[in-house]
Amino acid sequence: MSNWMITGISSGFGRLMAEQLLARGERVAGTVRKLDSVADLTARYGDRLWLAQLDVRDTPAVRRAVDAAYGALGRIDVIVNNAGYGLFGAAEEVTDEQLVQQIQTNLIGSMQVARAALPHLRAQGGGRILQISTMGGQMAMPGASLYHAAKWGIEGFADALQQEVAGFNIGVTIVEPGGARTQFRYGSSQLAPRLAAYDGTPASLARRMLEERKAVPIGDPAKMVELMIASVAQTPAPKRLALGSDAWTGMQRALSARLAELEAQRDLAFSTDAPVGA
Structure with a gap:
């Protein structure tokens, strides 16, 4: 039996992951904005589900929740940074408040959860961090600039963190799903004015996609969560986990284009070096 801590288990990937883990006998420390949102899980699994009410934008509360979870479970093998939401609209359309809340939740909140967990992970001799990102952490689409800003930021953070903590036997995996049939697109996401x-x-x-509510995502979230959980058994930890044909295709196209643009600038880049021995 292993112990997991998952932020944002009231819906989406977080909810499905908690359900799958609890069903197979694992213990879960979950955070939610509203405790009654998972009353059915509490009734079904009792003390194998530990809960904390948490808004990840509140950094002191994040630290208290992580410390309390370790105090309750003793050891946590896997930290899952899942809490977050989408924000859509052109950069100019997004309000200042929406901008700040998006960055506080999807970027700073995830960073602070990881930072709060690291002393515990080092003390226990290792563990895993799963950072839920998106295909939008490696590619960008118009109408989602603030969402991409947060996800590209958290991928840079997690990529560097992988290298910083590998010597402590702490693995970090960035999960990059494509569109999935959860409440993310038509439930929790926000639109700018x-x-x-x-x-x-x-x-x-x-904006049209969210307002029309007709496009059906291709991804099966239950299958995606199964692979997220399975990735924890891999050694070394996979650096990235692409999930969904749309994620693979979109990221492959974007990364190939970026690499081609970089290759075309090779001579220009090298021309700015100072002369050898100068």
Whole structure:
């Protein structure tokens, strides 16, 4: 039996992961914004599910929750940074408040959960961190600039963190799912206020998708969660985990284009070096 801590288990990947882990006998420390949102899990699994009410934007509360979870479970083998939401609209449309809340939740909140867990993970001799990101952490689409800003940021953080903590037997895996049939797209995501200037522009496509609610994501979230859980048994920890044909195709196209652009600038880049021996 292993112990897991998952942020944001009231819905989506977090909820499915908690359900799968609890069903197979693991212990879960879960965080939610509203405790009654998982009352059915509490009734079904009793003390194998430890709960904390948490808004990851509250850094002192994050540290208290992580410390309390370790105090209750004794050891936590896997930390899952899952809490987050989508924000769609052109950069100019997004309000200042929406901008700040997006970065506080999807970027700073995840960083602070990991930072709060690291002393415990080092003390116990190792463990894993699963950072839930998105295909949008490696590619970008108009109409989601603030969401991409947070996800590209957390991927940079996690990528460097992998290298910082490997010597402590702590593995870090960035999970990059494509569209999945959860409540993310049509439930928890937010839209920026509309500016007519962006009607008919590429940025308006994301708004239209959310407003029309017709596009059905291709990804099966239960299958994705199974692979997230299975990745913890891999040694060394996979650095990244792409899930969904749309994720693989989109990221492959974006990364190939970026690499081609970089290769074309090789001579230009090398031309700025100081002369050898100068």
